[in-house]
Amino acid sequence: MKTIKNYHAPAGSVLCLENGSASCAVDLYSQEGFEMLSNLLIKVGAERRAMYDVSWLGRPIIQFPTDIVAIQELLWKIQPDVVVETGVAHGGSLIFAASILELIGKGRVIGVDIEIRPHNRQAIVAHPLAHRIHLIEGSSISRETLAQVRSQIQSGNRVVVFLDSNHTEEHVRKEMDLYSPIVSEDSYLVVHDGAQAWVGEIPSAKPEWLGNHPLAAIESFLAHNSEFTQDPHWTRFGITSSPCGFLKKQKPSTPSSFRP
């Protein structure tokens, strides 16, 4: 029988990392130990392409399982009428959101992708949850695409937006500017793949990931948009491809002079 190896790690164990030029050692059971282990698992998981080996109700979904659980919690809490996701790929994330909406008993998922490959489109429209999904083919940052997305949203709808398409800083920042206005108050703009900033150094990384990633877009967006705040609750499991990416839209505050 093949078993997973158990490493003896009693209280007081120290986690050591050496990378040739530097080394560090932290208490395994401290907060820093948890953060270091999670961060390293993100890097090692990305190197092993762990997020490409996940499926939801038969369709590949390119997410860490911990993020899938967090998003399930978020959708159940928000009970949205409309979920918008840029970046469809194989359709797994659309099917996932649609399955939660099906249990909630309402809502539709709008999936946007610059290229929906015929075999993926076919599998999505043939899926038992297809009645909750609307596909739009086009660049997420084009005016025509945004107009099509907006046409699927009715006044008073509760809207959550997930951005998971092109992960360059410039593209993500444009998406954030274009899609943040359609997010409902007390709902979320979720920006995926900020971890690209951290995995830019793994052996199989693309050199362009370093310095050009969604995390940089999140930082510049938050510096100019005080109505959104980063909510760390949804990344508390540590292993996430979306660090700092769950942005809550605040209710506008009432000026103190208008308070009764």
Ligand SMILES: C[S@@+](CC[C@H](N)C(=O)[O-])C[C@H]1O[C@@H](n2cnc3c(N)ncnc32)[C@H](O)[C@@H]1O
């Ligand atoms: C990371 S995958 C999406 C993964 C999917 N959300 C999931 O969780 O399974 C990124 C997708 O973004 C799409 N994409 C790239 N550039 C885009 C753009 N400008 N507009 C819309 N989609 C784009 C790609 O075609 C690809 O299918």
